[in-house]
Amino acid sequence: MTTLRHLAKVCKSKNAGPFEVTLDIMFGDRETYDRVLAAGVLDAALIARLYGVAESDVLFTPYAPALAFKATIPRRVSSGDIGDTDVYGAQQHAPLLDVDIPLG
Numbered sequence: 001m002t003t004l005r006h007l008a009k010v011c012k013s014k015n016a017g018p019f020e021v022t023l024d025i026m027f028g029d030r031e032t033y034d035r036v037l038a039a040g041v042l043d044a045a046l047i048a049r050l051y052g053v054a055e056s057d058v059l060f061t062p063y064a065p066a067l068a069f070k071a072t073i074p075r076r077v078s079s080g081d082i083g084d085t086d087v088y089g090a091q092q093h094a095p096l097l098d099v100d101i102p103l104g
Contacts, residue, residue, distance in 0.1 A: 004042075005097040007032055013092035016072050018079040021089040023047070023096065026068040033067040039101050047071045050095040 004011060009028035016022040025042065027033040036042060044060040047053075051073050059072040077084045086092060 001100050001102050003097065004036075004099045004101055007036060007101060011093050011096055013089050015079055015089040019075055020072050021075055021092050023071045023073070023093055024068060025070075025096065026066065028067070030067060033064070035103050036069075036101055037062055037064075039103065041099060041101050042069050044071070046099065047073060050099075051092075052076075 004025065007027065008025050010024065010026040013021055013023050027036065042060075042062075044055050044058040047058045047060060048055040051058075053073050057074050061070045062068075063070060075084075075089070079089065080087050
């Protein structure tokens with residue numbers, strides 16, 4: 001078992017407009033991407049649990065040509081609105097870093 005932070009080459013988040021955030025997880029090689037995909041841990045249900053949103057509100061896409069997974073979720077507070085603590089959505093990837101991935 002290892003954490004996503006040790007497997008992913010890139011793990012980032014960013015605005016996808018004022019009402020959504022996109023999470024990108026990219027791998028440096030096909031073997032690692034395939035092993036993470038086969039583990040079945042990264043999916044819409046995980047994203048929903050980590051970010052406190054309904055699973056039906058998560059757009060989750062494995063994208064093999066880029067060795068990546070992408071998820072888009074609704075923001076709790078619109079970008080720039082009162083109460084927004086991350087106007088660019090750039091710090092929202094942190095919960096993903098400690099996700100355990102079994103690579104047995």
